[in-house]
Amino acid sequence: MERRHITFIFLAASLLLTFNLLSNMNKPEEKPDDAREEIVEVDTDANGPKDGKPGDGNDVPAEEDKVTYDRQFATLGSVNPEDGYRMLVTLDSKGASVHRVELSNPNYQSYEHDDDGGYLGQLAFDETDGHGVKINVIGPGTPAAQAIAKTEGAANGLKVGDTIVSVNDQPISDIKSFQEAMRGTKPRGEIEVTVERPSATEGEEPEKIVFTAALRKHPIEVIKPDVSTITGANGLPQEYVHPPAYLTTLAQVGSLTAREGAAQYKSLAEIKGLPSLIHGNWKTTQVSENEVHFEMTLFPSDLKQLGDNRKLRLVKKFKLTKVTEEMTDAEGFHIDYDLELHNESEESLSVAYKQLGPTGLPLEGWWYAHKISHGFGTAGIRDVTWESEDGSDYRLFTVYDLVEQAQKEGADPQTPLYNLDTNVKTKYAGVDAQYFNSSLLLDHENSSNSIDLAEATAAPIAPIDESYEPKTDCTFTLQSRAYPIGGGQTVNQKFRIFAGPKKTDVLQHYGLGKVEYYGWFSPVSSILLVVLHGLYSVLGSYGLAIIVLTLMVRGAMHPISRKQAKNMQIQQALAPEIKRISDQYKDDPEGRLKAQQELFKKHNFNPVGGCLMMFIQLPIFLGLYRALAVDFQLRQAPLIPGLAWCSNLAAPDQLLYWANWMPEFLSRPTGFPSLGPYLNILPLVTVSLFLVQQKLFMPPPQDEQQAMQQRIMTIMMIFMGVMFFKVPSGLCIYFITSSIWGIVERKLLPKPKNIPVVVEAKKEEIKQPKVRQAKKKK
Known part of the structure; x- marks a missing residue:
């Protein structure tokens, strides 16, 4: 080959390589299939579009006018119950997700934030290079929205776009310094907040405004952004921000399908080559104070793999119902959610959606609380629930089982919620915490051309919690079947998002009654709770109500428990005689049994009577x-x-909080023999009374074997005290009251008559044949 040809080829290759390098510099970096998909909580310029206003609701732009929207937040409802709402909902344009749900009822306060000081509001801050924190959302009814301006001429209430530069004259440089300043405040206290507000005139310095805000206690957050601390690839701890709640993406468009392995979690896998519906910002339209719409359009250039002129528009509509006088206290804990799929092509387009569930439910009580599981064992902190539309099938998938399966199989295993081969329809799927629940209810009747589900699964949605596995965040994923949408046609799937307390009347109103479970004796529990709440309405204290209810139950059971105590008393008195009979007839089982039966019959003692009474009371x-x-x-x-x-x-x-000076193995929140981070008095009183009862009710040991058995029982009682140390105080009050009743009941019983005399006579009867037998042997 001639030298000039070689030179030409070399130059062409060099030019091609340079062109590729320049092209790749303008492309976003593609992550490998196993790369971690992290959802950051706040983006740069998260205060909305360039003009700082929400979308105007106009028609979707043509392809040549394609826009990229900045991240922004919108709110529904209010955290102030006087405004007529049960909740404050914060929505996020990133993924068109539910960012946070706070309940407005002041009785539903959060004690997860007890160390965080007073509540100003969840303001979704941006940091500003060391000069304060920028506010991106102001929730109606929050202390931030109701702050009083001290600066003359300024309007009341903090605004989106304000930058907080000081709290109580303490400079604020970043989010961490703001949190530290707030820790020094108290609920129902007042603070002074200084902000810098951008000037309406371009080029002018920001206006500095001083506000006073009356803080309150933090409301409970049924849904919130959650963060896990995990061990990074370098072996150092790092934060992983969980995906937000109620994300929606596409599982299939035409022949394009979501590629598994493209994200760390299968639920977050999307169709490669299309704009991300999970990570992208949707167009936001605040229709009214209680309705927000999100839109995302896939243009022909996005769907060019499917042919020409394909266009698909997705709309998510969220609406919060305002409470009226006609509504009961059980209503108003839901968000109406419509998912619309608009085929704006001229030809039919086959589409399947994927709907994720809630994340970030409350972890309150995680170190001591245990939910009751259907069947054996306990449930966890964040369990997945599912029920069929006809109510014939209900299932609970505990976090323990989901974590165990993830550890066993790895690579994000998905647990089916039900057998898809059947004709079963889903009524709802949800995530269940100790006292709160968030569920997605499907409205099959009112949905226009709704799409049936092709798959419904549950799995962890975040790394397994390294400090305590049951804290792992889990959720569900509903995937529809591929549905052919005709050209110009729309499919509308209606949902209802429940986010509220696990109160009986609330759950019954929303058809979630099976979420509340009291174990095998639920009817008994329900009756007793009716009495308990009735006593509370009279006494005004649940502590007194528990004491009175326990006394009522023990009083009603007195004839049975008195007979049981009397039976045990007779057994205790006859113990020496039973021991002598056993020694006398140790080589004659039939004779021993006959002698014991005669003794029991003479004194009207039933050896199994105590057990029978116990089973009746159980x-x-x-x-x-x-x-x-x-x-x-x-x-x-x-x-x-x-x-x-x-x-x-x-x-x-x-x-008393003793974790600072107690040994770590005793004061850590979980694990054996951990007692938890607090000194609790009521469990110590409870176990002490158990030991007193054991001492009073058990017959004295007649030999070394019985003495050893009783020592083992005492050790087991102390061991039970360790397990009992983190039991809720309401249960301790019940056990303390019941134990005192049992002790008093036993002390007031008259001693069995004639037993000592009879026993002595019996001793002689037993001794005589023993002597005669000895003489015959001689």
């Missing part, structure tokens, strides 16, 4: 135990109003 006592462990009303109900100790009957009494 449903009542277990039903009461379960009722007190599950009932939502005990959450944050104080034993003595106004006293910090035992201020939550659903939690341990928490007299």
Whole structure:
């Protein structure tokens, strides 16, 4: 080959390589299939489009006018119950997701934020290079929205776009310094906030405005952005921000399908080559104070792989119902959610959507609380629930099982919610916490050309929690079948998002009654709870109501428990005689049994009577135990109003925080023999009374073997005390009251008559044949 040809080829190759390099510099970096898909909470310039206003709701732009929207937030409802809403919902244009749901009822306050100081509002900050934090959303009814301006001429209330530069004269440089400043505040206290507000005139310096804000206690957040601390590739801890709630993406468009392995979690896998519906910002339209629309359009250039002039528009509509006088207290805990798929092509287009569930449900009580599972064992902190449309099938998938499957199989295993080969339709799927629940209810009747589900699964949506596995965030994914949408046609799938407390009347109203479970003796628990709530309405204290209810139950069971105590008393008195008979007839089982039966018959003693009485009482006592462990009303109900100790009957009494000076293996939140981070008094009183009962009721040991058995029982009782140390204080009050009743009941029983005399006579009867037998042997 001639040298000039070689030179030409070399130059052409060099030019081609340079062109490729320049082209790749303008392309976003593609992640490998196994790369971590992290959802950051706040983007740069997250305050909305360039003009700072939401979308105007006009027609979707033509392809030549294609726009990229900045991230922005929108709100529905209010956190102030006087505004007529049960909740404040914050929506995020990124993924058209539910960013946060806060309940407005002041009785549903959060104690996960007890160390965070007072509540100003969740403001979705951006940092500003060391000069304050920029506000991206102001929730109606929050102290931030109601702040009073001290600067003359300024309007009340903080605004989106304001930058907080100081709190109580403490400079704010970033989010961390803001959090530290707020930790020094108290609920129901007042703070002074200084902000810089951009000037309306371009080029002028920002206006500095001073506000005073009356703080409150943090409301409960049924849904919130959540963060896990994981071990990074370099072995150092790093943060992983969980995906937000109720994301929607496409599983299929025409012949294009979501490629598994393109994201760390199968639920987040999207169709390669299309704009991301999960990570992208949707067009936002605030229709009214209680309705927001999000839109995302896939243009012909996005769908060119399917042919010419393909166009698909997705719309997500969220609407919050305002509470009216006609509505009951059980209503208003839902968001109406419509998913619309508009085929704006001239030809039919086959489409399947993928709808994710909630994330970030409350972790309150994670170190002591245990939900009751259907069947054996306990449920976890964030479990997935599912029920069929006809109510014939209900299932609960515990976080324990989902985590175990993930550890066993790896690579994001998905657990089917039901058998798709059947004709079963889904009524709802949800995520269930200890006292709160968020579920997606499907409205099959009112949906226009709704699409049936092709798959419904549950799985962890975040890395397995390294500190405590049951804290792992789990959710569900509903995937529709591919549905052919005609040219110019629309498919509308209606949902209802429930996010509220697990109160009986609320759950029943939304058809979620099976979520509340009291165990095998649910009817007994339900009856006892009706009585408990009736007593509370009269006494005004759940602590007193529990004591009175326990006394009522023990009083009703007195004839049975008195007979049981009397039976045990006789057994204790006859113990020496039973021992002598056993020694006398140790080589004669038939004779020993006959002698014991004669003794029992003479003194009207039934050796199995105590067990029988116990089985009769078991449903009542277990039903009461379960009722007190599950009932939502005990959450944050104080034993003595106004006293910090035992201020939550659903939690341990928490007299003293001792984690700072107790050994770590004893004070850590979980694990054996951990007692938790607090010193609790009521469990110690409970176990002490158990030991007293054991001492009073058990017959004295007649030999070394019995003495050893009783020592083992005492050790087991102490061991039970360790397990009992983190039991909710409401249950401790029940056990303490019941134990005192049992001790008093036993002490007031008259001693069995004639037993000592009879026993002595019996001793002689037994001794005589023993002597005669000895003489015959000689």
